[in-house]
Structures are given as structure tokens and as C-alpha cells.
Amino acid sequence: xxxxxxxxxxxxxxxxxxxxxxxxxxxxxxxxxxxxxxxxxxxxxxxxxxxxxxxxxxxxxxxxxxxxxxxxxxxxxxxxxxxxxxxxxxxxxxxxxxxxxxxxxxxxxxxxxxxxxxxxxxxxxxxxxxxxxxxxxxxxxxxxxxxxxxxxxxxxxxxxxxxxxxxxxxxxxxxxxxxxxxxxxxxxxxxxxxxxxxxxxxxxxx
Amino acid sequence: xxxxxxxxxxxxxxxxxxxxxxxxxxxxxxxxxxxxxxxxxxxxxxxxxxxxxxxxxxxxxxxxxxxxxxxxxxxxxxxxxxxxxxxxxxxxxxxxxxxxxxxxxxxxxxxxxxxxxxxxxxxxxxxxxxxxxxxxxxxxxxxxxxxxxxxxxxxxxxxxxxxxxxxxxxxxxxxxxxxxxxxxxxxxxxxxxxxxxxxxxxxxxxxxxxxxxxxxxxxxxxxxxxxxxxxxxxxxxxxxxxxxxxxxxxxxxxxxxxxxxxxxxxxxxxxxxxxxxxxxxxxxxxxxxxxxxxxxxxxxxxxxxxxxxxxxxxxxxxxxxxxxxxxxxxxxxxxxxxxxxxxxxxxxxxxxxxxxxxxxxxxxxxxxxxxxxxxxxxxxxxxxxxxxxxxxxxxxxxxxxxxxxxxxxxxxxxxxxxxxxxxxxxxxxxxxxxxxxxxxxxxxxxxxxxxxxxxxxxxxxxxxxxxxxxxxxxxxxxx
Numbered sequence: 001x002x003x004x005x006x007x008x009x010x011x012x013x014x015x016x017x018x019x020x021x022x023x024x025x026x027x028x029x030x031x032x033x034x035x036x037x038x039x040x041x042x043x044x045x046x047x048x049x050x051x052x053x054x055x056x057x058x059x060x061x062x063x064x065x066x067x068x069x070x071x072x073x074x075x076x077x078x079x080x081x082x083x084x085x086x087x088x089x090x091x092x093x094x095x096x097x098x099x100x101x102x103x104x105x106x107x108x109x110x111x112x113x114x115x116x117x118x119x120x121x122x123x124x125x126x127x128x129x130x131x132x133x134x135x136x137x138x139x140x141x142x143x144x145x146x147x148x149x150x151x152x153x154x155x156x157x158x159x160x161x162x163x164x165x166x167x168x169x170x171x172x173x174x175x176x177x178x179x180x181x182x183x184x185x186x187x188x189x190x191x192x193x194x195x196x197x198x199x200x201x202x203x204x205x206x
Numbered sequence: 207x208x209x210x211x212x213x214x215x216x217x218x219x220x221x222x223x224x225x226x227x228x229x230x231x232x233x234x235x236x237x238x239x240x241x242x243x244x245x246x247x248x249x250x251x252x253x254x255x256x257x258x259x260x261x262x263x264x265x266x267x268x269x270x271x272x273x274x275x276x277x278x279x280x281x282x283x284x285x286x287x288x289x290x291x292x293x294x295x296x297x298x299x300x301x302x303x304x305x306x307x308x309x310x311x312x313x314x315x316x317x318x319x320x321x322x323x324x325x326x327x328x329x330x331x332x333x334x335x336x337x338x339x340x341x342x343x344x345x346x347x348x349x350x351x352x353x354x355x356x357x358x359x360x361x362x363x364x365x366x367x368x369x370x371x372x373x374x375x376x377x378x379x380x381x382x383x384x385x386x387x388x389x390x391x392x393x394x395x396x397x398x399x400x401x402x403x404x405x406x407x408x409x410x411x412x413x414x415x416x417x418x419x420x421x422x423x424x425x426x427x428x429x430x431x432x433x434x435x436x437x438x439x440x441x442x443x444x445x446x447x448x449x450x451x452x453x454x455x456x457x458x459x460x461x462x463x464x465x466x467x468x469x470x471x472x473x474x475x476x477x478x479x480x481x482x483x484x485x486x487x488x489x490x491x492x493x494x495x496x497x498x499x500x501x502x503x504x505x506x507x508x509x510x511x512x513x514x515x516x517x518x519x520x521x522x523x524x525x526x527x528x529x530x531x532x533x534x535x536x537x538x539x540x541x542x543x544x545x546x547x548x549x550x551x552x553x554x555x556x557x558x559x560x561x562x563x564x565x566x567x568x569x570x571x572x573x574x575x576x577x578x579x580x581x582x583x584x585x586x587x588x589x590x591x592x593x594x595x596x597x598x599x600x601x602x603x604x605x606x607x608x609x610x611x612x613x614x615x616x617x618x619x620x621x622x623x624x625x626x627x628x629x630x631x632x633x634x635x636x637x638x639x640x641x642x643x644x645x646x647x648x649x650x651x652x653x654x655x656x657x658x659x660x661x662x663x664x665x666x667x668x669x670x671x672x673x674x675x676x677x678x679x680x681x682x683x684x685x
Contacts, residue, residue, distance in 0.1 A: 048226060049651040050423040060421055065428045087360045096364050106364040109447050113372040116436045120380040124387060127429045131422045137415035144398040146418050149226035192410025193403040
């Protein structure tokens with residue numbers, strides 16, 4: 001574990017999670033509702049495909065990613081118009097067939113293309129940043145079939161949580177498989193073909 | 207109980223009694239298996255073609271554009287024909303992935319991944335032609351506006367050729383981002399079931415640490431929707447701008463206002479034909495008949511007959527305008543250089559008419575739309591026809607222009623000109639073979655998403671829903 005020895009993993013805070021695996025999204029929905037009503041804190045639900053309405057059921061707020069996309073688009077528009085008009089009217093005005101230097105209609109295509117380009121690139125980068133995704137980023141996977149056919153509900157526990165009761169609660173609500181995992185919920189730089197023991201001890205911060 | 211309802215009248219999108227796991231198995235299995243002999247044969251043929259193309263380009267770069275039969279009169283020949291043809295091919299992928307997403311066409315899920323891959327590879331091939339047509343290719347970066355020591359001397363932002371630079375590069379970038387962001391969850395699926403260390407490592411890197419978190423899915427959905435919304439006008443703009451290369455000139459046969467819609471329709475037409483050719487092979491080789499169904503093929507044939515007829519309409523409009531404008535040069539170009547079978551290039555015009563307008567009419571018949579042999583044959587015919595279209599537009603307008611003294615001798619390509627074109631086929635198929643072997647050719651997560659509404663075995667469950675009134679259904683299933 002070369003990586004862990006080089007850096008002090010102060011941010012790595014292990015937590016205890018109770019994991020319930022469902023094999024049908026139609027069983028999952030009532031279970032989510034009941035779990036929230038019972039007052040448990042759902043850390044996350046991992047699904048193999050986007051389950052519509054699950055974000056609302058979990059009480060997540062709408063994403064603002066599309067707003068960011070709009071702002072990036074405006075940046076693209078102003079970059080294109082600003083630079084082209086500066087170049088062709090101020091920096092080096094060239095005479096193209098006696099046409100006006102400020103030839104706005106002829107700039108529309110490039111302005112449009114840069115609008116789209118800025119918006120798309122910006123949104124994808126924001127998406128990766130918000131989801132903390134990049135090559136060589138590794139995260140703890142609560143169940144490896146969460147990307148295949150299981151809907152994995154992960155509940156965060158506190159010292160006061162009665163874990164056995166919670167496990168029973170999940171199986172009563174249709175979970176096919178229930179287990180307890182101590183895991184690091186964030187990400188770290190690592191490789192999926194190697195097991196890394198990231199959390200060996202909690203670092204005490206004075 | 208169903209979270210979403212779809213009418214029984216619609217054909218299933220996924221055949222067979224599938225579970226989510228079965229979907230993963232079916233699509234990922236070819237990736238995990240060893241490549242077949244057929245794959246090796248195809249791959250090496252593609253690489254050989256690519257090598258021939260590299261050699262042809264090498265000759266062109268070393269000895270100059272004189273390696274091609276272009277001359278003062280016909281300054282654009284096979285190269286720009288091929289450029290427009292390949293860009294057009296790319297358009298179907300974006301149409302399927304973006305426009306059909308906005309129109310909520312469920313059937314796109316079966317074919318969008320491979321069609322998007324086709325888009326990316328086709329645009330890569332297209333880009334080669336204008337770049338090497340420059341002659342001194344090492345100066346290619348001059349098309350980019352960057353502060354330089356020559357003044358700075360900027361590019362001409364009023365020129366359609368520069369618009370093309372921006373359009374094609376934006377199109378390539380956005381298509382790549384759209385495609386790759388869709389691939390992330392599927393790479394994660396392969397990573398999580400990988401048995402070998404190498405596969406786990408490589409797909410682990412490729413999946414960017416995707417977990418399938420609900421919040422991530424929510425953002426992913428938003429991203430896909432906005433990228434689709436951006437790609438839709440983008441794809442229309444790309445071929446519009448390509449058509450501006452011609453339409454803003456004063457050459458008879460090019461100087462027409464119908465070019466943008468006519469080019470876009472033609473692009474979608476040829477692109478769908480290419481998708482058909484590839485899909486028919488893909489579903490056969492990988493046994494994906496359950497996912498790429500006859501329904502998918504029929505839907506695409508409907509698009510082909512629609513866009514083919516739009517293109518046909520444009521051809522007739524041009525002929526009409528050639529006469530109605532009473533412009534001598536227009537009339538000469540359309541009625542002599544093109545529509546007259548016995549003029550030097552008349553054969554290409556009538557080849558185009560036969561391939562693009564007359565033969566696709568066969569798809570008015572449902573039986574023909576659902577016939578695999580007819581579909582495959584027609585997909586090849588349409589692509590040949592669309593190549594002819596670009597050849598007709600470029601060469602028949604150029605070879606006899608305003609000055610009879612500069613009329614060209616008969617233009618035919620050199621082997622190196624043809625070699626370059628073959629080479630792009632090599633590039634395309636090399637990429638496509640690698641894609642088909644190492645990438646999930648069908649979007650796994652998206653198939654799972656539509657499985658319970660459009661899967662064959664799940665559709666029977668809709669019967670009891672159909673008996674209920676819509677009010678009752680809405681009340682019960684709304685959340």
C-alpha cells in the first residue's frame with residue numbers, strides 16, 4: 001500500500017453502513033419511503049440504470065447542472081462575438097470584398113459553434129467535478145452487482161443506531177441481501193485491480 | 207405493478223424473457239470472449255486498407271497535390287466529395303442519439319451506442335480530406351485563430367471554410383463527449399464483473415470511478431438531455447455549414463438557397479443507410495437479434511424513405527429552378543451537365559437518381575422494410591447514391607464553368623486519390639472493429655431502463671392495466 005504510506009490520509013474517515021440489496025425497483029420505492037419515515041439516513045442508493053422518481057423519493061434536490069450549462073453557453077457566445085469583433089474591427093481590420101468590418105451575420109455560425117462547444121465541454125467537466133469522477137479515481141463499492149442488476153440502498157449509521165434492528169427492517173421491506181460494511185464514503189486515487197487497505201486507523205486531529 | 211406504462215400495440219424493443227442480469231450477460235459477453243476468427247480477418251483487412259491509405263497520403267504529402275488528378279478547373283474532386291460523404295454519414299448517429307432522445311423514441315436505445323460510434327469514426331475520416339487537401343499539411347494549424355508573429359494575421363471569420371473548421375471540430379468534440387458520458391456506466395458494469403486483472407484495471411480507468419449513485423444518475427440524465435438539446439441544432443448546423451461551402455459561391459449548381467435543408471436531409475439519409483449496413487452485420491455476428499429487432503430496422507427504413515424523398519424533392523426543385531430562372535448558366539449546368547445522360551458526367555447524375563430517389567421507394571412496403579436482404583442491399587445502394595450526389599454537385603458544376611477556354615478535360619481520379627478514400631474506409635473499420643470488440647455495442651443501462659416497459663416478457667403484464675380507465679391508472683401509479 002505504497003500510496004497510503006506516502007500520504008497521511010487525514011480525510012479518510014471510516015463509517016459504518018448498513019447495506020440492503022433489492023432486486024426490483026418496484027420493491028425499492030416503498031422501502032425508500034418507509035426508511036425515510038423511520039428516520040434512517042439514506043447515504044445513497046446505487047442502481048444499474050437511472051430509476052426515475054428515485055431522486056424525489058429520496059428527497060434529493062434537483063440538479064442545477066443545466067443552469068451551469070446555460071452559463072457556459074453564454075460564455076461561449078460572448079467569447080466568440082467579443083474576439084471576432086475585436087479581431088476584425090480593431091486589431092487587424094481586413095477588407096473582404098468591400099463588406100463592412102463589423103459583419104455580424106457572417107459571424108453567427110462560429111458564434112453558434114462556440115456556444116455549443118463551451119456549453120458541452122463545461123457541462124461535462126462540471127459533471128465530472130460534481131460527481132468526483134476522473135480516470136484513476138477509486139471509490140468504495142458496496143455491492144459489485146450495483147452496476148448489473150441490484151439496487152443497493154446504503155444507510156449510514158451513527159453510534160445510536162441499532163444495527164440489528166435496521167437489518168431486520170430492511171429484510172422485512174424486501175431486501176434480498178443485507179450486510180454491514182465499514183467503508184470510506186469518499187474517493188481516493190487507486191486502481192480497481194488492486195485491493196488497497198485505505199483505512200487502517202482513524203487519524204486523530206487535535 | 208409497473209412504474210411506467212406502454213401500449214400493447216407497440217412492438218417490444220427487447221425480445222425474449224430477459225432479466226436485468228441477462229441483459230448485462232448478452233451485451234458484455236462478446237467483450238469478455240476471445241475475438242473470433244472472423245473478427246481477426248475483418249480487422250486485418252481493415253488495417254491493410256488503412257496502410258494503403260497511409261501510403262497514398264504519404265505520396266500526396268511528399269510529392270504534392272499533383273498526385274491527384276485535380277487541376278485548375280476541377281480544384282475539388284474526390285477529396286471534397288469524400289469529405290462531404292463522410293460528414294453526412296456521421297449525421298445519423300447524432301440524429302439517433304440526440305433528436306430521437308428529445309422526441310422520446312424508445313427504439314433509439316438499441317442502436318444509439320453503435321450509431322454514435324459510427325458518427326465519431328466517420329467525422330474522423332471526413333476530417334482527413336480537407337486537411338490533406340491543403341497540400342502543405344504541416345501548415346494545417348494556420349486555420350486556427352491564435353495570436354501569432356505574423357502580425358498577428360488572423361483567419362477570415364467571414365469565410366464558410368473557416369466556419370467548417372469550427373463546425374467539424376465542435377461536432378467531433380461534442381459527439382465524443384456525448385458518447386463517452388453515455389459509456390461511463392457501461393464501462394463500470396464491465397469493470398465490476400471483470401475476472402482478469404488487466405480488464406479490471408483498464409475498464410476501471412475508463413469508467414472514471416462510476417458507482418451508480420442516484421445523485422450521479424440524476425446529473426447524468428440532466429447532462430444527457432442538455433447534450434442532446436445542444437447536439438440537435440449542432441448537427442443541423444454542421445451540414446448546413448458544409449453546404450455553405452458551396453452555396454455562398456457563385457458557381458452555377460452551387461449557388462442555391464435550398465442547399466442547407468437538402469444537405470441535412472441527404473446526410474441523415476446516407477447516415478441511416480450506413481447504420482443499417484453496420485447494424486445488420488453487428489446483430490448477426492454478435493447474436494443481438496433480441497435487442498436490434500426487426501422493429502428497429504423497420505423504423506430506420508422509414509427514416510430512409512422519408513429523407514430519400516426529401517432529397518428527391520430537392521433534385522426536382524433544382525431542375526425546375528434551372529429552367530424557371532431562365533439563367534443560361536444554371537440551365538446549362540442542370541439540364542446539360544447533369545440531367546443529360548449523354549453529357550460527360552450524365553451517368554453520375556442518373557446513378558444518383560436511381561440510387562437515391564427511385565430505389566428507396568421500395569420501402570413504402572412494410573414487407574420490404576422488414577426484409578433483411580432488401581435492407582442490406584438498399585443500404586449499400588443508398589450510400590453509393592449519396593456518394594454520387596456529392597460527386598455530381600462538385601464535379602459537374604466545376605468542369606465547365608463560365609469560360610469555355612478553361613473547360614476541363616475528363617476528370618478521373620488517380621490510384622492515390624482512390625487509395626486515400628479506401629484508406630479512410632480502413633480507418634473507419636479499424637476503429638469500428640476495435641469498438642465492437644472492446645466496447646459495449648448496445649447501451650446496457652439504457653436497455654435496462656426500457657426493459658420493463660418494452661421488453662417482450664413484460665408487455666403481457668400490461669393487459670390488466672389496459673382494462674383500467676386512464677384516470678384510475680394515473681391515480682394509482684403517479685408518484
